[in-house]
Structures are given as C-alpha cells and as structure tokens.
Amino acid sequence: MTQYKAPLDDLRFALYDVLGAEATLTALQGGDGHTRDLLDAVLEEAGKLSEQVLAPTNASGDEEGCHFDKATQTVTTPKGFKEAFRQFAEGGWAGLTMAEHFGGQALPSVLGTATTELFQSGNLSWSLYPLLSEGACHALELHGNDWQRERFLKPIVEGRWTGTMCLTEPQAGSDLGLLKTRAEPTANNTYKITGTKIFISAGEHDLTENIIHLVLARLPDAPAGSRGISLFIVSKFKLNDDGSLAARNAVAAGAIEHKMGIRGSATCVMNFDAAEGYLIGQPHKGLAAMFTMMNAARLAVGVQGLALSERALQNSLNYARERLQSRALSGAAFPDKPADNLLVQPDVRRMLLTQRAIVEGSRALLLYTALQTDIEARATDEAARKQASELVAFLIPIAKGVVTELAQESTKEALQIYGGHGYIAENGMEQFVRDARIITLYEGTTGIQAADLLGRKILQLQGVGLKYFMQEIAAFCQQHAKDESLRSLIGPLATATKQWGDMTLQLAQRVQANPEELGAAATDYLYYSGYIALAYMWARSAAAVSAGNQTAAFKQAKLDTAGFYFSRILPRCLTHQAAIEAGVGSLPTII
C-alpha cells in the first residue's frame, strides 16, 4: 500500500516563490481577494480531502474496478467513490473556478490546477469523474445559450450531475473528421442523435443522478470531414420544465472497457439511439467549440503526470530510506545495522533526483501555464491578455506532451527502486505505472501534441508564443547574469535557448521545402522544447530560494535538484537535436 501526503510546501514554493502568483493574481480583474492566505486555506482543505478521503480508495478502487450490469446498463463504481464525490460536491470543489453566477467560486485557474494535482494524486481514477464535468462546464459556459446554461450547467457546478465529452468513435480517433454519429433536426428545435461513441470516461456511473453528454455529431447537410461537425447536449434523463428529471433519454452505456489501468474509471461505449439533443453554438462549428475546452483538458492531463509522479516519488523515497541492503561503495555508512539503506547508493540517488527533477520542474511549468490562463482571462491590460493567450497556446502541447511522457519515466524509476517488490500489486507502485500509461494517449497522443506544437503553434502561428517565451527567458538570464550562485545554470540556459531559436528557424525552412519534415522532427522537437522549458523552471526555482523563508535543507534540495537537472537531464537535448537534424531521410517508407 502506498502513502500520500499533500506536498503543500512544494506547491507553495512553486506558486509564491518561483512564480510570484500572489502579486499576479491580486492584480487581475476580480482578484482582490485572491491572497496567499485564501489560496493556502483552499490548498490545505484540498490536501485533507485528498489524503483522508481519496488516497485510501486508490488501491482498493483499482482492485475492485467498475462493474457493468448488462441488463440494466448501469455502472457501479468502486467502494468509497460515491461518498468521496458527495464530500467533493458538498465542499464546493465542482465549481471552484466557475463563475459565481453559475454557482461557482470564481477562484483562479492556477488554484484549480494546484487542487487538481492533489485530487489526482489521491486517486486518479476517481478524479476523472469531476474532470470531465469541468470540460463540459467550459463548453456550456462558452458556447451554450442562457437557457442551456441554466438548465444543464448549474447542476454540474453544484456537483449534482456530471458531464462527459463524447468525441471518439471506433473509426474516428485522432482524426475526428471521420466521425459518423448523426443528428437529425425535429420539429421542436431538438435533434435526434444516433451513433456509437467509445472511450467515454464517466459515460455512465452511480455518483450522481444525471449525466450531461456533450456529443459531436453530423447534421444532415453537413460538409464532409472536420468542417461538418456540430456539438450537442444529450442529457441521460430528459428534463421537466422545472429542470427535474423526467424519463430516460435514448442514450445508454453498451459496455465498459477492461483497461491496463485507471480501473476505477468507467470508460464506456455509449450508444445513442435517436436520443434527444440540443445544438450548442453554431451548426458545423462543433470541432472549434470542442477545441476551446481542449487547453484546459490537456493541461489537466499534464497535471495527471505530475500527480502520479509525485505520489510515486514520495513512496520510492521512503522505500530508499528504509530498505537496508548492501553497503556504501566507500564503506559502511550505518555499521551498526545489518546493511546500509538504499540512499547511500549514487545510482539510487540518480533515480530519485531524476524523479524530483521531473516532478518539481513539471509542477512549476504546469502552474506557470495555468497562471497564464488566469492572465489571459482577467488581466486589465489587453496586450497582457493577448500575450498570455499566445503563451498558453504555445505551452499547452509541451505541458501535456512532455509532462505525460516524463511521467512514464518517473513512475518507472519509482518502481525500479523497489526492485522485485515494485512488481507486486500489493505494494502499489505498479499501479502508478499502469495508470500513467493512459496519459500519453488520451486528450491527444504525444504525436498529436508534437504536431500541434510544431505544425500549428510554431509554423502556422509563426511561433508568436515561442518568441514571448524566449524573450522572457532572455530577460531572466540577463537579470541574473551577475549572480555568482546561479552561474552554472544561467549560462547553459541562455545557450540552450539560443540554440532552440536557431534550430526552430532552420526547421521552419526545411518544412517549407518538404512538409514531411514536420512529422519527422515533431516529437523530438517537442521533447527538446520541454527540456528547455523545464530548465527555465529549474533556473527560476534556484533563483527563488534566496528570498523564501523555508528551511536550509528545503532550499538545498532545490539547488541540488536544479544542478542535477542541468548536468544530467538537459543534455538530452543533444540527442533530440541530432534526431531532428537527421530529417525525414532517416525515416524511409515501410511497407
């Protein structure tokens, strides 16, 4: 069984010392009250809920899994999930970042990101039920009309219902242009939705009395491909005029998937059989509407990588402290014990520092990105909003793509420290590896993130976000150019960032000559960008320790991990650069 303690000190360090979130947030529109005191109080409550209610259901939920009853087409979630959701709803967590007039608390997104980390560390499977609601809320908020919001959004914000996002079909995964689900208009301004959706998280469950599905489908006159897709609301139960539940709608789960991990999350096949639906937004503009919530969803999946890695690290560090095996290379460190602990082994420290560098670097990057979404939404200055918006667009594929991939490594190393004991289910480490394996796949595979970064954010949008980001790094480097204590970080960061810019320009030219070069370079470019972004976060973390009021040991750990990152992780860029330079000629046709 694994332990979990909410890493509040690390979260506060990242939020306040590294990112200066308090000053930023209180200067935003509606941010007067978003002081450190308020934020800290929220983080503490979220930490308690996660430690006390969610964390204990993580292993049992995995073992028990969800159960589907074919006769009634109902899903039973694992023991404890329903009660946890009740407490979550009662605590107002479902509406944490939603506007007050929908019943939310209008707290900053960056705080939502921080609390999401805590909940996901507690129980990733469970956290998927409210996560999908969040996406549905955003869609309804941005694209629904007043009647739709009143009717469908408010109950989700209150935590009485949950939402889903129904995109994927058997023949339409990464390529949603291939989807076939049909929507036929009826006389009363509703639509009959017919088709089969797969991989629908929280498509059916027993946590709430109703579920609101947001469904992509084609109208009869829809153009082929991705420009002919519209977005619809389909409620599990039809509603009476007063919003109370009426008869079942013609939508039901046909099966749940048996998966490698996140076994407490109900991944459903959803059958729509002329189900009553309401169009949201404009006809044929459904994909664009979906994409407006994609950023939030992708950021949240990046946070899943952080959340799993954090909990895996906590446990592997404890194990390395307590497991006695062999002696230090330079002689017994604990001669009065039968053997030394694993921490005396430099190779074990290498695995632990790798995890730390990934976890804390990822946390800073994710919170940095989330903070930009707050600036984007609520800065008083339009130019600031615009710049933040570009930064978000640019950083999302990195935050999702790289953090989720690094979580594979991080959870793997955590298991490795346990040796053979890591492979045994009851020790809990293997669940993190299994759970983590989904996050490079859903909400856009790593390849999709890479294509989004290089193809859309760099080439199509001419790298505006990249330029802002590089300018910010350059300013940071200049600001600290004379800081002796940061010398070993600032120089390499400035050099690597310069190379990043040069490489991007060269690559853009090559892609112009041959579009296939985009696909040949994209994933390595994604990693390269991610390692620079994390280097920037680690340099900022190292720069931040001088001002903070933490213990000397806490500060030293940050400086040590920053040094480790720069000397042993950042050099991975060399490999990715070589791969990028190899070009599409290195990827010949396969028959």
Add this chain to the structure above:
Amino acid sequence: MTQYKAPLDDLRFALYDVLGAEATLTALQGGDGHTRDLLDAVLEEAGKLSEQVLAPTNASGDEEGCHFDKATQTVTTPKGFKEAFRQFAEGGWAGLTMAEHFGGQALPSVLGTATTELFQSGNLSWSLYPLLSEGACHALELHGNDWQRERFLKPIVEGRWTGTMCLTEPQAGSDLGLLKTRAEPTANNTYKITGTKIFISAGEHDLTENIIHLVLARLPDAPAGSRGISLFIVSKFKLNDDGSLAARNAVAAGAIEHKMGIRGSATCVMNFDAAEGYLIGQPHKGLAAMFTMMNAARLAVGVQGLALSERALQNSLNYARERLQSRALSGAAFPDKPADNLLVQPDVRRMLLTQRAIVEGSRALLLYTALQTDIEARATDEAARKQASELVAFLIPIAKGVVTELAQESTKEALQIYGGHGYIAENGMEQFVRDARIITLYEGTTGIQAADLLGRKILQLQGVGLKYFMQEIAAFCQQHAKDESLRSLIGPLATATKQWGDMTLQLAQRVQANPEELGAAATDYLYYSGYIALAYMWARSAAAVSAGNQTAAFKQAKLDTAGFYFSRILPRCLTHQAAIEAGVGSLPTII
C-alpha cells in the same frame, strides 16, 4: 488479441549472414553435425510449437492467472499450460542443449537462445517454467556429484520434473549476504533446511509430478555475509532408492504473488520447514556456484526483452498498416480510401523503426553473446576459449541490462501506435508492457548489471573483455574502411568506439580516486556501452546484406534500419556521456 509469427527469416539472417554461426559451430568440438540444415529444422519446429501451442495461451493465461489453493498448498496453472509443457517435454526441448549422457541433445547454446526467443514470444509466463529448470540443470551439471545428477538432473532433462532457484528472502534481495535460511547437518549426510524464500518462479505448479529446488542457505558454522552461503538440493517429494517418488518433503508454497504481469507464472513464497536437502558442491561456496549459472539466466532474461519486443513490433506494424486515420502531410496517399494508413506518418515510422532497431540489434547482440558461450565451451583452441569467456563475462551485463531496458521503450512505443486502443486489455498490447516490466528487476536489477559491468568486468578484471570487443570492432571497421556503401556507419562506429575507450580510462582513474564515482556513472556507462554494442551489430548487419540471398525489400529494410539507428539512436551516447562526466557531485546526499 495479438498475432505472432516466428521471425525465422530474421533469425536466420542474424545467425548465418551477420554472425556466420554455421562456420563457427561446425568447427567446434562435437560440432560436426551442427550445420545450417540441422539448425533450420530445429528453428522451424520451435516456431511451430510457439505459434500453434504457446502463442494462443498468452492472453488467456494472463487473464486467468495462476490459482493457489491454501488448503492443499497447490498451484493451478492457466488452461493450456500443462498440455503445452507435455508437448515441449515430448519434443525433447527440455534437454536441447544438455549433454547426451544426461539425456540431452547437446545442441549449441546459440540455438538454445534462438529457440528460447521463439518460446518466450509465444508466452513469456509459460516459458518461465522450463527456464528455471535450465538454471537448475546447469547447477546440477557443474556442481552436483554423479549420484545427484543421476537422481535429480536426468528427470529434469527428460521434462518429467522442473527445477527452481531459491535465492531471495524478504530481507535479502540484491544483497544475498543477508540471507538467513539455515541448513543443519543430520546423521545420514543430508541437511535440514529451514527458512522462507520469496519470488520463487515455478516454486509450485501442476505441470510435472516433482520439482527440484536449488536453495541457498547457511550451515551452522558459516561465516557471516556472502562467504557463508551453501547450495542445497531440496526435492518436493522425497525419492525412493529407485528414484521414484516417496513422501512429501517439508517444503511447500505458502502463497503466490499478485503481480503487474507474467500472471501465468507462479511466483511463490516457499516455506522450508526442516526439509531434507543435499549439499551441492563445497560448503560456503554456494554463491560462487550460483554465479556460474547466472550468465545463462541473465542472457535468457535479455532474450525475454527481445521476445516481447518482437511480438509487440509485429502487432504494431500490422496495426499501422491497417488503421486508417488522417492524411499524409504532403497530401492523400490513398485518396480512394476514407483516410491514409498510419504508415504515411513519419512520426509513426519513427516509432516503428525505433522498435525494429531495438529488436533486431538486440537479437544480433544476444545471439553473438550466446555464440561466444559455445566457443567458450567447445573451441579446440584454448586461447579462443579464454577469449570467448572474457567476452561473455563482459557482454552479459550489457545483454541483460540494456536489452531489458530497451524492451521497456520498445513495448511502450508499440502500445503508443495503437493510441487509446493500446490501453484496452483485449487488444493485448498492454500485456507486453506489463510483462516486460519485470525483466529489468529479476536476475539482477539494471543497477546491479551496471555495477557488474563497470565495477567487476571493467575495473576489477581490468576490462579484458572490453579490449577484445573493441579490437574486434576496430578490425571490422578496418576491413570495411573502403566500402562506400557503409561509409555513413563505419566512420561513426570507429569514432564512438574510440571515445568509449577513452572515457573508460578516464572513468577508471576517477573511480580509483573516489569509489562513489562508480555508482554515479555505472548505469549511464551501461547504456553507453549498449548503444555502441548495438551500433556494431547494426554495422555488421548492414555489411552482411550484400552476401545474403534475401529479397531486395528484406535487404533494404536492414539498411534503412541501420541508417536509422546511427542517425537517431546512437546519438543517445552524447547524453550518457554528459551524465557520466557530471560525476558523483551531481548526486548529492538525500536525507
């Protein structure tokens, strides 16, 4: 459900064209008959057994798992395992490489390695039952007396019984010096063995009527630590004088583990309660005796990495061929279909070529190493035997450590190509990832392999094996220096090999000054060495295509993959070099 087809063409290419195994084997003592015809016939039969009998039980065996009955302390293996073992035994596979006077067929080890790949691809969990027997056979052959061999070895060679290796205890994993199991001498020259062993593969099962345990334990007068360990034979059933089974011995399974993968393999807690045992070899020399079989066991685990990666690659390649999704970057490749297949995406080819480079490079390296074990055992020239022995000692930690780690990447990329469908149990890809996760842990973790390579094989033994290996690479490079078609491979190979030698010397000096430097560099040095070894195998593969009689497409695929390896995988050495140079200063104390 996944498919499997024995990769006989690739095996033959590696064996005959790349490694010249026929000429080598027929020149060895007792090797007259070991012609290509004979080897091919054996490979074909092994392929049939794997495809037809083992492969169909892989997914079902995982789903069903092993069942332990507490009352009778018996294990029921999954459906089909017993019948498969019967066919395996009847085919004489259990004694394939064992001496004829024990009932074996005395075929070369390299052939055993090749057939082991086929069986492990078919069903890794199942293959662990005969694998552990092999280790026990080697121990009995090398260290048992005539009476012990007659009594215990022959029935295993005949496939009537199986064997185990009982090393690990709860407090003694990587550090066997900590083990506590006791052996007390009795009047009749036997010993009473008492203690608990964990993680015992095939410790209890229903495939055969008896099981022979090889158990590490301490005699009453044993010195503390690893120099006080002896090796004992404990038979599940005591034997009558004629070798027939008598009463149960006081050894039994107490439980089986619930594991992340290899769920068809019974991983047992074994309780010895004054069980009757026989000492093998000298008192207190048990660990040395165990180590003589370690090479074979570690090589076989390296082969597991290959076997899983091969099957995962076959399926991900098929999927990439058949799955229609999106269009090629430079325009529709299959305009008459609703979408192009995944193969048109350079990023998907990158994932496939990564797998191919790992799979076929690993196969060549493992067979090369196995061939050296045949030379070591049966060359007519003593100097050749000595050199092969040094090469084997040097290559085993690489073959085990690096191939198993690369199998993590390879199986992960195979799953990734399936997108979300890779996460669904019934598609079978996630089982490869789960099964693969054990192989970097058992038979010595990657950290243990790294320490063995750098600490023992390079520094203690003064790198004799490395020198032979580097000389061989240098000779190969010189031989092909003027070959235009290999120019892009030979130059980088020669340069990288030179750097490897230089780095090794520098590292040796640093370790002399501070032994902690060994642990700080070992794992990165292991990877670095592995990537050079694979580069050599790929250069040899590219050089071999000109002489072979395969199709042009087959040859082109080898050249393409070699080019891919050199341009996109070999540069990983840059990162590992930087990490090695960072030294132990980059791995500060963690409290």
